[in-house]
Amino acid sequence: MSDRIEGVKKLFTSKSARVETNKGESYYLDLFERCQTRLSDLRASQPANRLDFSEVLKDNSIDRRDFMKWVSATTAMLMLPPMFSPLVAEAAELMNRAPVIWLELQDCAGNSEALLRSDGPKIDEIVLDIISLEYHETLQAAAGFQAEKQLEDAMATFKGKYLLFVEGSIPMGMNGQYGTIGASGETFHDHLMRVSKDAAAVVAVGACATFGGIPAAAPNPTHAVGVMDVVKGKPIVNIPACPANPTNMVGVVMHYVLTGQLPELDSLLRPKFAFGYRIHDNCERRAHFDAGEYVEEWGDKGAQNNFCLYKMGCKGPMTFNNCSIVRYNEAVNWPIGVGRGCIGCSEPDFWDKYAYERPMANAKIKAPAGGVEKSVDEFGLGLLTAAGIGIGIHAIASAVGGKKDDGGEA
């Protein structure tokens, strides 16, 4: 009986939002062993590049203590118990054995920028620096046929082993001609299909690669879609947000290097360790939300007192992401921290459905019947007025010409 219940439970909730933070001792002991074997295998293998992690840390004047702090934080973020810390530290050093190919499709390169433009590289960025980036369309020096050759080489050498990172959406309109790459004029779609074929897994980073993002916003002129809409039969991880948080990219690579597997995903293929929680539930302004204290306009008394940004259109209550916990730029700050609402950048269709800067109830969105954009309440009041007029006409007509059933007296 109990395993039947378990089965039903699994069937229905495997893709649900539930976040299991404690999977029990035997699970972790078992995982620990598997990770150890995995790491010793990796250590024995040939590093793909010669970068030495501790050297790089030293060059950036990050001491052991800072590194260990980072290790604890990363272990906790991956929802692993503290006993995994030494393994996480080891995995960080072995990052140069994880071959990565990075494609750049229809986008603004914001996710690469997020990695590169930090004020001084922090450990997250360094870890991503030393992963063996075999091919990165934006960063590499090679161009033209030479770049093409480099890609072919990387794909052949690490066949079935490389992680494919994809940034940007895939334009499907006009046979994909909105975006082509390379000397042969290969469309983004064909390019992605070719390179994803031999990847161990595909990691879509940023709002565009995951759900189409801004290129896919109405009216979506290029018919942009996300990676999971075209790549089938491959493990895919989505790390949405605009830009994706480097911490979460590291988390996914780290999890892969450590366990050889992808982290647990939600129904939108987002890792639960990062997207299992709502912004709203970990927001520092939440007390003001519950109190009914809202910023009414930019710069008012409420804004000066860090009141809740709900009435300025904050979409934290409908957005799953961990920026309210890990923040950006090595936890310096995050959007709501600097006083502007969440625009739901980690959710599908965020530009159309979340990013208007007022509460949904008050925003002009497409009415269900199509046509002019109205707020839900305008639409509702419109319907109500129509109904009211209808009823009014009926009432007057009844009063004037109606027949009262009173036993033939009238």
Added chain:
Amino acid sequence: MSSEYKQVKRMTTAGRIIHWANAISMVVAIITGLYIGHPYYQTFIADGAVDKYVMAWNRWGHFIVAIIFDVTSIVIAYLFFFSRFEKAYKKVIPTRKNITEFFEVLINLVTLNRRKKFDSTHGDSFNSVYFLVFHLLLIWMLLSGLQLYVSGLESGISSIGNWWPWMLHIATDWTRVVSGGTVMDVRISHHYSMWFIVIWVIFHIYYQVWRTIFWKEGDIAIVFGGSKFVKEN
């Protein structure tokens, strides 16, 4: 005039209690729901955040009436099929008889009561279908509302037991898919549906009053005393 009026029982006590519990809950749900959607009063009062708790109370009120709706819906769903008094589902099955009755009642409304060719002693098909629409709207409100609610229970833990969020996921995760893919779509739909319910309520009240005035059978009394009066001839 010699015709006698006979009293016919139309609603049980339980039915009337449910009706009024629903009516009051609906008013509360609409007032608190609109506040949740766009907080429209009391933002600057000089108490500490913990003391006023305005949004929290509104959400609390909204959820309490939601639970009342939940429970009464289950009771109503049961009565719909198994009531010993009047099994309402028999009136919404599209049989020839029901369809004819449905249109006769509609024609009665449109012709301003000039034509009345059905038996108004018992509940009629038109009203039964109209109520069915309401119950479908209400069920949608419940499920979409519970989906919004369960997104705040992401740890899967609840003070009343982990079965609660688990069950809510099973029962309501599909609302995301059908309303457009995101939690926001569920919320948009939840808000639109409120307006459909408001319109439903307005016509419902108008129609019951209209019947009372034009049929002269005291229909409005059904919901208070449980019965109406029809002429015996």
